[in-house]
Amino acid sequence: MGSLLQMRGVRLTYGRRRPTLALEGLDLAIDEGAFVAVVGPSGCGKSSLMKLVTGLRRPTAGSIAVAGKEVNGPLKIVGMAFQNPTLLPWRTTLSNVMLPLEIVEPHRQRLRRERARYRQQANALLALVGLENFGEKYPWQLSGGMQQRASLCRSLIHEPALLMLDEPFGALDAFTREELWDVLQELWMRRRFTTVLVTHDLREAVYLADTVHVMSSRPGRIISTHDVPIERPRRPRMAYEPRFVDIVAGIREEIRGKREERSPTAAAEEPA
């Protein structure tokens, strides 16, 4: 399988007068169908990475290619979900899930004629995440975890080739979060869309991803890559096995080490 996403020497700065360097010398390649996590200290530019890959922002320097094509505008083959479920309160859950279909071509053209078929698709997706009877409810009638499930459905309804998740479970309680890990894993195993999960929860990254990329603090770049050779489907109890714990501990040590190494001089000089 080839790379779906190729980033080479990417730099991103914000602001004109006193530019802040968010990303510098970032290289990243992601294979088609892979489940990848990007972890790093807060403020390392993980969200900037999301914006670059989805074409919402252009890099200041370097190149980004998705499916072999240079990214120079919003990509329709991408689905996104955030920590905040951002469901529209005036729409039912089902209609929220179907929102992308009203925008993305070719569904936009077909939606009116084939509404029944699309509704069925959306309902099937809702059922897959355990929301089969909640399509007609409004988002504010759902709990936080249910809203996040619906948000996941919305990001997948147009069958994107690339799913970008920006700390999607960050605002949930621990039990709900682990439940949703399994929901996401189940979805991924069925459909095998390429997934990039941006998170600061190392256990989450290791539990879900096959490859974990570690980012440095600002300016962010990929400083190391870890493979997670644990078979699927992964189950909650596996998170307590030594091989799992060792990977998490290894990444944690590495991030902590980098921080200590940098902290005395970090303010004075930024590495080029």
Add this chain to the structure above:
Amino acid sequence: MRSELLERAVPWIASFALLLLWEIGCTLFNVPEFVLPKPTVVAAALVQWAGPIWFHASHTLVTTILGFAISVVAGVLIGIAVGSSRLAYRGFYPMLVGFNSVPKVAIVPVLVIWFGIGTLPAVLTAFLMSFFPIAVNVATGLATVEPEMEDVLRSLGAKPRDIIVKVGLPRALPYFFASLKVAITLAFVGSVISESIASNRGIGTMMVQASSDFRIALVFAGLIVTAVMGIAMYAGFAMLELRTTRWATRRMDFDADD
């Protein structure tokens, strides 16, 4: 159950209490009728002059609604322009605020010079008084769309127009309806101001004439009719607001477990 009944009755009780206090006060301190007529005298004037009052009040009502209708259309358009574009926001917002700070009484003479005495200046004054809150509220609703929501839609290839139609406008609806309630009462103020300066019909004209004839009871009758019309329109729009934007008020609570 009893508290609900009380809640329904309390606006009436409070209004009645005020009238009662007014009546007793006037009797007790022997206030001359040309300074402050008693509510009973005002009520008598209302009955006695019912015909002319209706003639003028209905005219004011039509004037106000016309001006208000224009301000809804203009306010929404201005609000969309200002709220959906940063550049338009920066360019026009100071102008809007400045314009809104000008006392509208000062504009009426200008309108009279342009359009003559009569209904048109009153309609325009009602419009000028009331479009600002509508524009500001619609703009606020549009400008406060969550950045993540915008990212989701933009990443799907949504055009700015899609975002306004799918997210911005529905989001702005509660703000819009809230502003209508304020705007309609301001529209009344506008039309009555203009009528009392330069018109030969309308409740404002009637009050000015009654005042110069020393028919103070009739002046108060006019004030009360204006207030009642204002309350009625306000209540109408409040009801409309409640019906159209139920999702924003969230009266119902459902149990949801995950």
